[in-house]
Amino acid sequence: MMKKVILGGVLLAATSASAMPFEKPEDAIHYRQSAFSMIATNFGDMADMVKGRKDWDQAKFSQRALFVSQLTMMPGEAFEMKGSDKGETKARPEIWSDWDGFSAKLNQFQTDMANLAKVSAEGDQRATMKAFGVAAKNCKSCHSDYKHR
Numbered sequence: 001m002m003k004k005v006i007l008g009g010v011l012l013a014a015t016s017a018s019a020m021p022f023e024k025p026e027d028a029i030h031y032r033q034s035a036f037s038m039i040a041t042n043f044g045d046m047a048d049m050v051k052g053r054k055d056w057d058q059a060k061f062s063q064r065a066l067f068v069s070q071l072t073m074m075p076g077e078a079f080e081m082k083g084s085d086k087g088e089t090k091a092r093p094e095i096w097s098d099w100d101g102f103s104a105k106l107n108q109f110q111t112d113m114a115n116l117a118k119v120s121a122e123g124d125q126r127a128t129m130k131a132f133g134v135a136a137k138n139c140k141s142c143h144s145d146y147k148h149r
């Protein structure tokens, strides 16, 4: 049976495990954790600039925002991998029992990060900081419902 899932404006045809780039559930878990780890490193550097712990560098900030924006497109399909709810994962079962709710949070994250990438590329520091504040809310908002601590 063909199930269509919309993730960040990309239409993915989720058919069976064979449509996935992963062979085993562990591969999907490792992949999504890697994406989040890269998101966190890039996001942390932006946060340091926003909080004044590092000098402001608009070009660097804009590049990191673009990286994170693209990285937000990656974890989605890894959560679709069958069996990836078990094992070395901090993903909570609510992701699968409330898939629509989880997808909505992921979509919001993608939207806000795409906006941050766009705004920061336009070069206005004040507007960039404001868009960063909006994007930063997504981490906790999703983790509190869908990720074990």
Ligand code: HEC
Binding pocket: 029, 032, 033, 034, 036, 037, 039, 040, 043, 088, 089, 090, 091, 092, 102, 105, 106, 109, 135, 136, 138, 139, 140, 142, 143, 146, 147
């Ligand atoms: C739509 C939900 C969602 C959003 C938004 C989200 N995360 Fe996560 N994040 C998760 C889930 C679920 C996991 C657990 C993945 C696993 O262990 O399989 C996770 C894991 C992580 C991890 C651990 C990765 C590892 O190495 O195990 C870090 C770090 C992280 N997120 C940082 C962030 C940051 C920073 C943001 C915001 C910029 C963010 N996340 C936004 C859902 C989200």
